[in-house]
Amino acid sequence: MITTDLFPATLNPSRQYETLCAGAVVLRGFALENERPLLGAIETITAQAPFRHLITPGGFRMSVGMTNAGPLGWVSDRRGYRYDAVDPDSGKPWPAMPEVFLELAGAAAARAGFPGFVPDACLVNRYEPGTRLTLHQDRNERDFSQPIVSVSLGIPAVFLFGGMQRTDRAMRVPLAHGDVVVWGGPARLRYHGVLPLKPNHHEALGACRINLTFRRAG
Ligand code: SIN
Numbered sequence: 001m002i003t004t005d006l007f008p009a010t011l012n013p014s015r016q017y018e019t020l021c022a023g024a025v026v027l028r029g030f031a032l033e034n035e036r037p038l039l040g041a042i043e044t045i046t047a048q049a050p051f052r053h054l055i056t057p058g059g060f061r062m063s064v065g066m067t068n069a070g071p072l073g074w075v076s077d078r079r080g081y082r083y084d085a086v087d088p089d090s091g092k093p094w095p096a097m098p099e100v101f102l103e104l105a106g107a108a109a110a111r112a113g114f115p116g117f118v119p120d121a122c123l124v125n126r127y128e129p130g131t132r133l134t135l136h137q138d139r140n141e142r143d144f145s146q147p148i149v150s151v152s153l154g155i156p157a158v159f160l161f162g163g164m165q166r167t168d169r170a171m172r173v174p175l176a177h178g179d180v181v182v183w184g185g186p187a188r189l190r191y192h193g194v195l196p197l198k199p200n201h202h203e204a205l206g207a208c209r210i211n212l213t214f215r216r217a218g
């Protein structure tokens with residue numbers, strides 16, 4: 001694409017629709033319109049299913065706090081990564097997927113060229129300053145023809161968007177409150193991650209970043 005060649009997305013944070021590569025876009029400020037209902041829904045979810053630090057299959061405690069909403073939730077423990085309909089901490093189903101989440105995820109996916117996206121899983125990540133997410137692929141889902149929709153809220157972060165191999169050079173994409181990243185199609189299995197967050201303050205969320213990752217898991 002000529003525009004991305006001449007003006008790499010990372011150098012143009014003011015553009016509203018930034019193509020990262022075929023199948024991947026950043027929609028700047030796309031979630032801002034729904035800011036209040038989104039933050040309210042996150043409070044409802046975390047009151048029922050509080051953030052927790054999952055253990056990786058290798059035995060490490062993840063620095064990012066996690067919880068879920070929707071029919072399926074992403075979990076990790078010594079047995080591996082998987083989706084589960086039940087919150088292992090409470091033994092109950094995950095909180096319901098709020099309507100505002102479904103609408104936002106569907107609209108963002110459609111805007112990015114993936115119409116008809118109906119997520120059945122929302123992973124809610126909480127990053128505090130110093131926490132990070134190492135490069136990984138999202139591959140615990142059944143159908144890779146379905147995209148990933150990722151909503152950033154709170155303090156800024158630098159998203160790493162790499163290639164199909166872990167060692168491929170990764171783009172550094174600054175993300176702010178309200179930005180939405182969508183990747184699917186030829187980009188669905190690209191490695192991605194988040195650099196350690198710098199200390200900062202956001203008027204609504206304080207010293208933290210919350211990311212909503214929408215997926216069709218089952
Ligand atoms: C993820 O890969 O699950 C989350 C990415 C992000 O926090 O931006």
Ligand code: FE2
Nearest residue numbers: 136137138192
């Ligand atoms: Fe991911």
